[in-house]
Amino acid sequence: MSTLPVAFSDTFYKELCIKMTIGAWEAQNKRLDTLLSKLSDEQLAREVAPGRNSGVYLLGHLAAVNDGIIVLLGFGEKLFPWLDPIFLTGPDKSGLPKPAVAELKKCWLDVNAALSGHMANMEADQWFTRHTAVSEADFEKEPHRNKLSILISRTSHQSYHLGQMAFL
């Protein structure tokens, strides 16, 4: 964010709100990092509950979803589009071969590092521009469908699956 804001000005609060939203997203990423550091590959391969998704699937799913943020925020193309059929459009038991856990963990970390880098270079007001999945016409009527909303919804989504992965 370019200029030093005056404390308690609207600019300051606007930027603070954005920082808090990014912070909440990063906190969820860190929580998964911490969980991953405690789980063996065998534990991660288990279903989080009987008949439910495996930890590996959910890790790939969250990596694929975060990879999608790169596109939605207009930063560029997905880093690992091959994750999608296995972990996003396909279910856990699709029969598609899954990559090794070490590779998946690398995808997860690489995507988040790329996103954090891009976000650090964003001007505050860019967060209030439309994300790439909403049309200009719709965005004009619904200005809350902006880039910041993507981060807010993805934070909740991640937390949802973290609650499930905690059972591992």
Place this chain on the structure above:
Amino acid sequence: MSTLPVAFSDTFYKELCIKMTIGAWEAQNKRLDTLLSKLSDEQLAREVAPGRNSGVYLLGHLAAVNDGIIVLLGFGEKLFPWLDPIFLTGPDKSGLPKPAVAELKKCWLDVNAALSGHMANMEADQWFTRHTAVSEADFEKEPHRNKLSILISRTSHQSYHLGQMAFL
């Protein structure tokens, strides 16, 4: 929020950011409402996964946590402080008697209605004042520990447990 903001001004974006944060919290409340409308009392009484918390416990837990927001945002006292020993400080298998599901659901709805009412009366800048669990001295150094941060963290917390309750 008092005055009509000019679109794309810092005031507008600041208020939009707050609205989006409240909206995300309300969306999680609504998701639980929807889930509750689909579950029988018997289903809700079950453990979400073998050996884990029951749906009833998590409902009471989320009601108690939202009740705590009333205090943290300085709106007043908890509506249902008797929830705390059963659902917040105590575990599911504490042996304490639990209220009927219908009563718990009413607590959940009453707390959220009270909160929504209070929030609708807040001025935008009040969201950036300190919550009641942080000291003035700490808040001066860490202005992100404000009322809005409570809502952000509680939204993630709720989503975390919703992911578990979805297994019911």
